[in-house]
Amino acid sequence: MSDNDELLSIRAAELYYEENQTQDEIGVILRLTRWKVGRLLASAKANGFIRIEIVHPRARRLPIERRLRESTGLTDAIVVSSAGVSSDSELQSRTAQAAADYLTSLRPIPRTLGISWGRTLHDVSLHLKQGWAPGVNVVQINGGVSLNQRTGTAASTAVTIAHKADGSATLLPSPAIFERLETKQAMEADRTVAGVLALARNAQAYVFSAGQADANSALVDSGYLSVAQINDLVARGAVGDVVGRYIDQNGRIVDPELNERTVGIQIDQLRRAPLTIAVISGPSKHAIARAVVRNGLCTVLVTDEDTANALLHD
Amino acid sequence: MSDNDELLSIRAAELYYEENQTQDEIGVILRLTRWKVGRLLASAKANGFIRIEIVHPRARRLPIERRLRESTGLTDAIVVSSAGVSSDSELQSRTAQAAADYLTSLRPIPRTLGISWGRTLHDVSLHLKQGWAPGVNVVQINGGVSLNQRTGTAASTAVTIAHKADGSATLLPSPAIFERLETKQAMEADRTVAGVLALARNAQAYVFSAGQADANSALVDSGYLSVAQINDLVARGAVGDVVGRYIDQNGRIVDPELNERTVGIQIDQLRRAPLTIAVISGPSKHAIARAVVRNGLCTVLVTDEDTANALLHD
DNA sequence: GGCTGATCTGCTCATATGAGCAATGATACC
DNA sequence: GGTATCATTGCTCATATGAGCAGATCAGCC
Numbered sequence: 001m002s003d004n005d006e007l008l009s010i011r012a013a014e015l016y017y018e019e020n021q022t023q024d025e026i027g028v029i030l031r032l033t034r035w036k037v038g039r040l041l042a043s044a045k046a047n048g049f050i051r052i053e054i055v056h057p058r059a060r061r062l063p064i065e066r067r068l069r070e071s072t073g074l075t076d077a078i079v080v081s082s083a084g085v086s087s088d089s090e091l092q093s094r095t096a097q098a099a100a101d102y103l104t105s106l107r108p109i110p111r112t113l114g115i116s117w118g119r120t121l122h123d124v125s126l127h128l129k130q131g132w133a134p135g136v137n138v139v140q141i142n143g144g145v146s147l148n149q150r151t152g153t154a155a156s157t158a159v160t161i162a163h164k165a166d167g168s169a170t171l172l173p174s175p176a177i178f179e180r181l182e183t184k185q186a187m188e189a190d191r192t193v194a195g196v197l198a199l200a201r202n203a204q205a206y207v208f209s210a211g212q213a214d215a216n217s218a219l220v221d222s223g224y225l226s227v228a229q230i231n232d233l234v235a236r237g238a239v240g241d242v243v244g245r246y247i248d249q250n251g252r253i254v255d256p257e258l259n260e261r262t263v264g265i266q267i268d269q270l271r272r273a274p275l276t277i278a279v280i281s282g283p284s285k286h287a288i289a290r291a292v293v294r295n296g297l298c299t300v301l302v303t304d305e306d307t308a309n310a311l312l313h314d
Numbered sequence: 315m316s317d318n319d320e321l322l323s324i325r326a327a328e329l330y331y332e333e334n335q336t337q338d339e340i341g342v343i344l345r346l347t348r349w350k351v352g353r354l355l356a357s358a359k360a361n362g363f364i365r366i367e368i369v370h371p372r373a374r375r376l377p378i379e380r381r382l383r384e385s386t387g388l389t390d391a392i393v394v395s396s397a398g399v400s401s402d403s404e405l406q407s408r409t410a411q412a413a414a415d416y417l418t419s420l421r422p423i424p425r426t427l428g429i430s431w432g433r434t435l436h437d438v439s440l441h442l443k444q445g446w447a448p449g450v451n452v453v454q455i456n457g458g459v460s461l462n463q464r465t466g467t468a469a470s471t472a473v474t475i476a477h478k479a480d481g482s483a484t485l486l487p488s489p490a491i492f493e494r495l496e497t498k499q500a501m502e503a504d505r506t507v508a509g510v511l512a513l514a515r516n517a518q519a520y521v522f523s524a525g526q527a528d529a530n531s532a533l534v535d536s537g538y539l540s541v542a543q544i545n546d547l548v549a550r551g552a553v554g555d556v557v558g559r560y561i562d563q564n565g566r567i568v569d570p571e572l573n574e575r576t577v578g579i580q581i582d583q584l585r586r587a588p589l590t591i592a593v594i595s596g597p598s599k600h601a602i603a604r605a606v607v608r609n610g611l612c613t614v615l616v617t618d619e620d621t622a623n624a625l626l627h628d
Numbered sequence: 629g630g631c632t633g634a635t636c637t638g639c640t641c642a643t644a645t646g647a648g649c650a651a652t653g654a655t656a657c658c
Numbered sequence: 659g660g661t662a663t664c665a666t667t668g669c670t671c672a673t674a675t676g677a678g679c680a681g682a683t684c685a686g687c688c
Contacts, residue, residue, distance in 0.1 A: 010370045017366045018376045022644060035668060038645070049373075051397070052331045053365045054358075056324045062332045083365070336674060349638060352675070 009040040078302040095281035096123030114141040114203035117154030125160040138162040142243040142264025143174035205275040213238040240288025251295025323354040392616040409595035410437035428455040428517035431468035439474040452476035456557040456578025457488035519589040527552040554602025565609025
C-alpha cells in the first residue's frame with residue numbers, strides 16, 4: 001500500500017473507531033468513496049494498526065488458546081489476558097479464577113478429583129463458588145503437611161474445594177518429602193495411607209500447579225528443602241517441580257533418590273491420566289510450564305497470556 | 315447489569331473481537347438470542363471493557379482534541395497518540411510531524427510566518443515536505459544566535475522551513491538575551507534589526523514552542539542563562555519560557571528586567587495575534603503547556619496525549 | 629395476592645458493511 | 659508501441675447490525 005494510503009487509513013480509523021462515524025460519512029470528510037474507506041479500514045486492521053483489547057479480569061485470549069492447542073496437542077488451553085494487570089498477584093488471581101471457572105464447567109463432572117497444594121491451588125479453591133459441583137471426592141495427590149508454618153494449607157485447600165462442591169475430602173496425612181527412605185516406605189505401608197494413595201492414583205481428573213526451581217519455591221518455604229539443595233537441583237538441570245518432584249526441561253526426574261523419598265503419585269501417573277489440569281502462571285514459571293506442556297504432563301493448561309506466548313515462541 | 319451478564323459480555327466480546335464471529339454465531343455458542351448478544355456487546359463497550367487503540371506514529375486522538383477545544387476555547391487542537399511510544403524523543407518526533415502536517419494543511423496559507431527556534435521547531439522543519447506551501451516568508455520572532463555551540467540552529471530552522479516552501483527567510487541576527495539593556499536598545503535601533511522586528515510583529519501566523527524552566531532549558535544549553543538564574547526564576551514562579559521570555563502559571567512575565575533585555579516579539583503580541591500555533595510535548599512540559607493554553611498565548615495547540623490529558627484534568 | 633412502575637426480551641425494519649465482480653487503470657515485458 | 663498481467667476502482671447484492679417498539683417479566687409495595 002502506498003504511503004499516502006497508509007496515512008489515510010489512519011485518518012479513517014480515527015473517525016471510525018474514535019468518532020463513531022459511518023464509512024459513508026468518513027468518505028465525505030476524506031473525499032473518498034465509502035468503498036475506499038472500507039478498504040482503508042480493512043488494511044489498517046490487516047497491518048495491525050488497530051489494537052483491540054478486552055480489559056477485564058475475566059478476559060481470555062481465545063486466539064492464543066487455539067494456537068496453543070494446535071502447536072502442543074493439549075486438549076484444552078485457557079489463557080487469561082494480562083491487559084491491565086499491575087501486579088504479579090493480580091495475574092495469579094486471574095489465572096486461579098479461570099481455573100475455577102474451568103473446573104466448574106467440566107463435563108462430565110469427575111467423581112474423584114486429585115489435587116496438589118500450594119499458593120495457586122489455594123487461590124483456585126477460594127475462587128470456586130459454593131455448589132460449583134454436586135458432590136466431588138477431592139483427594140490430595142502429594143504429601144504436604146507443612147513442617148514449620150501454616151500447617152494445614154494443603155489440607156484446607158482440599159477441604160475447601162470439597163466443601164464447596166458439597167463433597168468429601170480425602171487427605172494425605174504425610175510430609176511432602178521424608179529424610180529417610182525407610183520412613184517413607186513405612187508410611188506408605190500403613191493401610192490408611194496406602195488407601196489414600198490408591199485413591200489418588202485412580203482419580204478421574206487431576207488439578208495441580210507447579211513450582212519454579214529457585215529459592216522462592218514453596219518446598220523451600222515449607223522447610224522441606226534448603227536453598228543449597230535447590231541450587232544443586234538447578235545445577236543438575238531442574239526447571240521446577242510438579243507434585244513435589246523436580247524435573248528438567250525434558251520432563252525427567254532430576255534426582256531419583258530425592259524422588260524416592262517424596263510422597264504422592266508419580267510423574268508417570270500424571271502423564272498417563274486422561275484429564276490433568278495444570279494451573280501455572282507468572283513470569284518465573286515459564287520454564288517449568290514449558291517442561292510440563294512439552295512432555296505431556298498435562299492435557300489442559302490454565303495460564304496467562306505472557307506464559308502462553310513464551311510457549312508459542314519456542 | 316448483573317454480574318453474570320457482565321461475564322457473558324466478556325465472553326461475547328472475546329468471540330466477537332478476537333474470533334470474528336457474528337452476533338448470530340455467538341448467540342448459538344452462548345445460548346442467547348442475537349439481540350441479547352448485541353446488547354451484551356454494547357454494554358461491554360459502555361462499561362469500558364473494550365479498548366480500541368490506533369497504534370501508528372501518525373495517529374491522533376480526536377475525542378481528546380474535541381474536549382480540549384471545548385474546555386479551553388482553542389480554535390484548534392492537535393493531539394498525537396502516545397500508544398506504543400517507547401521514548402520521549404519518539405513522542406517529540408510524532409508531535410513535530412503532526413505540527414508539520416498542520417502547517418501543510420493550513421488555509422489560507424499565511425504569507426508571513428513568524429517562528430521561534432529550538433529543538434522542537436527544528437524537528438518540525440525536518441518533517442515538512444519539500445513544497446509544503448507555495449512561497450512563505452518565514453520570519454524569526456526571537457533572537458537566537460547561540461553563544462557557544464551549534465551557531466545557526468535558529469537560522470537553519472527558519473531557512474529550512476522557508477526553503478521547503480519555496481519561500482524566503484528573514485533572520486533576526488541577534489542574541490536571545492543581552493547582558494546590558496543599552497546594548498539591546500542599540501541593537502534594536504539598527505534599521506535592519508528594526509525592520510525584521512516590525513516584520514515579525516506583523517506576521518500572519520506564528521509557530522513557536524516553549525521550554526520548561528529547569529536546568530535542561532535550551533536557554534541554559536545555549537549559554538544565555540546560568541543554572542543559578544533558572545533556579546531563581548523558578549523560585550519566583552516561572553514555569554517555562556515562550557519566545558525566550560519566562561512566565562509564571564498566570565502567563566505573567568516573571569522577571570521584567572530580564573524580559574527587557576530579551577530580543578524578539580513580546581508575549582502580548584502573541585496573545586493578540588489571530589493565529590498562533592504552539593507545539594509543546596513531553597512530560598516535562600505539562601506546566602508550561604498549561605500556562606500557555608490557560609492564558610491565551612496560543613490559538614492552536616499541537617501536543618501529545620499525556621500533556622493533553624493533564625490539561626483536561628485540571 | 630394483586631397492582632404498578634421499571635426493566636428486559638424478542639421482534640420489525642432501516643441502515644451499515646463486507647464479499648464478489650466487471651470495468652478501468654497501471655505496469656512490465658516483448 | 660502493443661499487449662499481457664496485475665492491481666485498483668466503483669458497483670450490486672447478501673448479510674450483519676443497531677434503533678425503536680410492543681409485549682413479557684420482575685421487584686417493590688400495599
